[in-house]
Amino acid sequence: MRPRALIVDDEAPARAELRYLLEEVGGVQVVGEATNGEEALLLLRSLDYDLVLLDVRMPGGSGLDVARALRDLPRRPQVVFTTAYPDHAVDAFDLAAADYLVKPFDAERLRRALERALAHAEPASGEAPSAGSPGPWDDGPAHVPPSPADVEPLVRIPVTKDARTVLVDGAAIVYASAARGYSYLKLADERLLVTFSLNELERRLRGHFFRTHRSYLVNLDHVRELGPDFQGSLVLVMDDRQRSRVEVSRRHARELRRRLGL
Known part of the structure; x- marks a missing residue:
């Protein structure tokens, strides 16, 4: 089953563009859209999502407020911020965001963000994580220090x-x-x-x-x-x-x- 995604943005053209890019990248099923933070939390509390694509500045609560509220959910979806404002990146990553995309971005940049997010997504209820799968802080295999010649x-x-x-x-x-x-x-x-x-x-x-x-x-x-x-x-x-x-x-x-x- 494809991972389920929620798009949260107060601007209709931005939601349409993001849906288009997600279709171009493939592998993700968009099953909901919200225009503000209040709507987003209502949807997130009624259905298990794997991924939330979240704008920062919106009416009815910012994207950062939504991300904070997600910590109380039994199964927290991965968050990718999609915004025109680069100045909230530190706050976003302090809230354990998987990625922070500054508009405009292309399908390739979105694909990398999805890969990063879904690599750390919690398994759906009843599914066990695959053996050897990396945890959220796994930094990959240890690197051998470079030799002086390198x-x-x-x-x-x-x-x-x-x-x-x-x-x-x-x-x-x-x-x-x-x-x-x-x-x-x-x-x-x-x-x-x-x-x-x-x-x-x-x-x-x-x-x-x-x-x-x-x-x-x-x-x-x-x-x-x-x-x-x-x-x-x-x-x-x-x-x-x-x-x-x-x-x-x-x-x-x-x-x-x-x-x-x-």
Whole structure:
């Protein structure tokens, strides 16, 4: 049975365009439309949906309000935000959104969003997840650190900020952390959301970057201190303004010490 989707948008042309793109991508059955947050919650509480394509700014409650309310449902559908406003992305991912699409987007971008969302969808009632299926925080198989021969110069990472694309120099990144297929870049005094997974950033940011944990990629140039946490594991204290603490997994600790010359 194809996954069931609900489209939520207060503008009829936007709903029609999204339905058209979903038909072009295929694999999803649109079984409902709502024009505001109140209608969306009514439909979501009356039928199990696998996926909600949700606008942000609507009458009757924002899309963010709808996403918050979904946490109380017995079976929470995956949420993909579809909006003309890029400035709510951080709030959306804090609410465990699967993706955040900024209009206009094409069928290929929508397809990637659906793949990401449905990979983490809860099985329908009575169905068991397939053996070995990834959990919502699975970051894929562990990557072997690149050898010195493979090291390439640092690149700049594009970041959407205030409706602009800003290029962040790799040397300015203190560390990166995983966020459901996306990542946060921690700079000296701010945190930015990027559309790259941590694995993708690891491939781009080589040189002095090191994967300390499945959820962290650290710029070794910004390590200020090393120390144990209360469980005896290794923790890095970074040189950003907040003196962030970054976890080091036991299987990466020895290689990290070698890289730092300890």
